[in-house]
Amino acid sequence: MSEWKNVVEEANANKIDKWAPVLAHLTIHITYHTGQILYIRKLQGMWNPKDGVEG
Template sequence: MNAKKLLLMQLDACHTENTWFVSLINSIHDLTGEQAKWKPSEATNSISEIVHHLIYYNQRHLNRLKGIENEESTGESTFLNREGLSWSETSERIDQLMADWKKAVEEADEATLNKWADSIAHLTIHTTYHAGQILYIRKLQGSWDPKAGVKG
């Protein structure tokens, strides 16, 4: 298997396809805005904050891959809703951003993928880690349907 196929497989798994774990989009499916804002304690992040964190890092790295300069980091929390999005808009934004990643990898030449493979692999692991957190939060709040999980 070449690097492109492997990275696309990872992107599919962390974005939309439940494999050994629940994908990001499936972990946030059917959440209301109130459920997305819920925190088990003030010491933790909400699902909405986690998704904004994923938007922040995935967009910055996708920009770098495409040669687009990022705004300088202000040191503010990466978990903030910087764009002022509703929960519905946030869900759509992360879905589109992950689709943009897949398109960028599909269109990348071998030299670009060789340069960026480690960063893309780490981003998929990062996304998957946070999808697991989201699932845990949903289980704590009682909003997770176990039928939507991994079968196996």
């Protein structure tokens, strides 16, 4: 992710436009898995609302 971040920061607008579908997919994919991790942590009782989002 850090490498992608650096590449995107250094890219010009034409490259960003060309990569837009891939970047959108990558963002959705990572967000989905982050949600899975949070859900599992909450189910296991490993989520402290004081340290993160309540819910």
